[in-house]
Amino acid sequence: MTGAHDSSVATLLEALPYIREFHGRTVVIKYGGAAMLDEGLREDFAADVVLLKYVGLNPVIVHGGGPEITRYMEKLDLEVRFHEGLRVSDAETVEVAQMVLAGKLNSEIVQRLNRHGQPAVGLSGEDGNLFEVAPVANAEQVGFVGSIERVDVDVLNHIAADYIPVIASSASDRSGQSYNVNADEAAGKVAAALGAHKAIFLTDVVGWLEDPADESSRISQATVAEVDEKLPSLEGGMRPKLQACADAIRGGAQSAHIIDGRAPHSLLLELFTDAGIGTMVIP
């Protein structure tokens, strides 16, 4: 019994310097679609984010929804294809992605945060002109995928004063054309625009792997220069994620982290303990 008490107290004491360091700071959290699949983990995530707000951090959530979008596309017999980590998006794909992201997943996350005791507000790239997008350079290969050219943080700052902002990664251009936006890119650019202290990417692997097929090959730490060097050789979802880590750091973040969203409370472990989990990118 005493032993258990000792370790609880030790854990709280370990957290104290971090709580002090992070007080009043903005942390952008990318919530990956793959980490959202399990009901228990979804509840844990909401509880963790609410705790961050209570201890004085300013959490901003940006979410993806890859697996769920794929599931609905398959229901509708639409072809699912990726090119260099980006979803190949024709007009129908963009429509489904928006319905799933903004219509379903975003409001579910908002509801869960509300239920756990901190009111949240959901928004997409169009709200308050949050994202200005243009077609990506390789639009011929990927279709309506947008690249974020500018983030207007005004709306976020207003909301974050009282609520937890929850951002769905979709956006439209001035003509009203909708685009799919990779959620990692959105998170990296939001972190940079807000001058966030940290950016944390929850995903479905233990971190950046030297060999994607070998979970024991995790790269625990890398500099932005090392990331830049390896970017062209990266595949799948890891490429936009590491690009986003670099964006966040160039925008002033002290570190960016890719952590395993399948591990319960990995967000709290990363923020408030000395445990070195996932991959940490530093300037």
Ligand SMILES: Nc1ncnc2c1ncn2[C@@H]1O[C@H](COP(=O)(O)OP(=O)(O)OP(=O)(O)O)[C@@H](O)[C@H]1O
């Ligand atoms: N070098 C690598 N290290 C780790 N994972 C890699 C690597 N290369 C490719 N991957 C793949 O990247 C995936 C994570 O990115 P993915 O885009 O699928 O999910 P997410 O970004 O967390 O969620 P969402 O795209 O819905 O926002 C992993 O499941 C893994 O298969």
Ligand SMILES: [Mg+2]
């Ligand atoms: Mg992804």
